[in-house]
Amino acid sequence: MNILLTGGMGYIGSHIALSLLHDKHKVTILDNLSNSNIEVLNSLKFISSEEPNFIKGDVINTELVAKLLKDYKVDAVIHLAGLKAVGESVSRPVMYYKNNILGAVSLLEAMKSCNVLNLVFSSSATVYGIPNFLPISEEHPCKPNNPYGRSKFYIEEILSDLVITDKNWNIISLRYFNPVGSHESGLIGDHPNGIPNNLMPFINQVASGQQTHLKVFGNDYDTPDGTGVRDYIHVEDLSNAHLAALNNIDSNNNYQNYPLNFFNIGTGKGYSVLDVVHAFELANRLDIPYKIYPRRDGDIASSFADPKKANNFLGWKAKQSIDEMCLSSWNFQKNKSQ
Ligand code: NAD
Numbered sequence: 108m109n110i111l112l113t114g115g116m117g118y119i120g121s122h123i124a125l126s127l128l129h130d131k132h133k134v135t136i137l138d139n140l141s142n143s144n145i146e147v148l149n150s151l152k153f154i155s156s157e158e159p160n161f162i163k164g165d166v167i168n169t170e171l172v173a174k175l176l177k178d179y180k181v182d183a184v185i186h187l188a189g190l191k192a193v194g195e196s197v198s199r200p201v202m203y204y205k206n207n208i209l210g211a212v213s214l215l216e217a218m219k220s221c222n223v224l225n226l227v228f229s230s231s232a233t234v235y236g237i238p239n240f241l242p243i244s245e246e247h248p249c250k251p252n253n254p255y256g257r258s259k260f261y262i263e264e265i266l267s268d269l270v271i272t273d274k275n276w277n278i279i280s281l282r283y284f285n286p287v288g289s290h291e292s293g294l295i296g297d298h299p300n301g302i303p304n305n306l307m308p309f310i311n312q313v314a315s316g317q318q319t320h321l322k323v324f325g326n327d328y329d330t331p332d333g334t335g336v337r338d339y340i341h342v343e344d345l346s347n348a349h350l351a352a353l354n355n356i357d358s359n360n361n362y363q364n365y366p367l368n369f370f371n372i373g374t375g376k377g378y379s380v381l382d383v384v385h386a387f388e389l390a391n392r393l394d395i396p397y398k399i400y401p402r403r404d405g406d407i408a409s410s411f412a413d414p415k416k417a418n419n420f421l422g423w424k425a426k427q428s429i430d431e432m433c434l435s436s437w438n439f440q441k442n443k444s445q
Pocket residue numbers: 113114115116117118119120137138139140141142143164165166167186187188189190191206210229230231232283284285286
């Protein structure tokens with residue numbers, strides 16, 4: 108298939124690009140490089156025998172998107188372009204709503220005008236908000252508690268409206284849990300600007316000596332060791348979920364009683380902060396010093412997926428272990444630090 112991959116230069120998008128190229132899809136990346144670097148393109152070319160097309164541009168530019176859809180005879184779009192930092196979304200909500208929601212609306216308008224009606228959307232477990240029950244299934248109510256999560260939720264509502272109104276649309280929304288890890292080459296990975304907010308990139312920086320210790324945010328949660336529990340998923344497993352979604356894109360509308368098809372993308376297993384620290388230490392034979400700090404605002408005790416719907420309907424299952432996540436994560440960081 109000819110795929111337009113928005114946000115394809117970013118952490119997750121670059122891994123999806125490789126999976127698509129590996130499966131002989133033709134890939135066109137649209138990215139404004141607001142949170143990524145052009146060097147990623149060289150890595151993609153180096154790792155893969157196929158080359159993606161790359162266009163630097165903004166998804167909010169409807170005319171540009173429509174031109175790309177026509178020029179590259181696009182069959183389906185994977186839409187990742189968006190801003191993703193929860194804390195920043197609280198301080199700059201308008202920027203988040205504009206970029207994420209207007210970006211999605213612009214894309215949909217361009218797709219409709221070109222009659223390209225196949226879409227896989229990057230959503231997030233953040234749409235669920237504070238869990239009422241665990242593991243979180245797709246039946247769980249959505250009550251996102253920050254502007255980032257709300258931007259994802261509102262986009263899903265727009266997508267639902269669209270599939271109700273026009274049955275020709277084929278849309279799958281993937282609700283990612285906590286993507287970590289890197290491609291086996293160690294050439295692409297999670298490369299946040301400045302001090303990382305997320306756990307694994309922060310551990311990487313402690314391991315490489317850029318930070319003296321990990322700040323563990325709270326050890327008084329109602330979890331086995333008191334630290335926060337999350338469902339970490341290897342980014343390569345996550346990439347493969349997009350291939351599975353593409354393969355099932357036109358068997359639309361019948362997965363459950365919702366207008367929109369959405370799927371949890373997680374392993375179903377929860378690991379605490381200290382579990383991850385110890386797994387990282389063991390896998391990489393390194394010490395990760397840590398200190399306990401107060402809870403981080405807005406954090407929840409536990410979040411992990413019930414991934415059965417994706418397992419059953421998409422024929423997809425996460426395969427890689429927490430050790431593999433820690434190994435590949437550090438492999439990328441080591442290469443970057445050299
Ligand atoms: P990322 O920031 O590394 O990648 C996003 C890419 O989109 C960047 O390259 C950025 O330059 C580009 N971009 C942003 N706005 C754009 C716009 N208006 N037009 C064109 N390009 C634009 O983030 P990521 O971690 O790879 O996340 C990708 C997607 O997955 C995002 O939509 C994010 O919300 C979603 N997601 C990420 C996580 C996570 O933990 N990383 C979890 C759940 C969902």
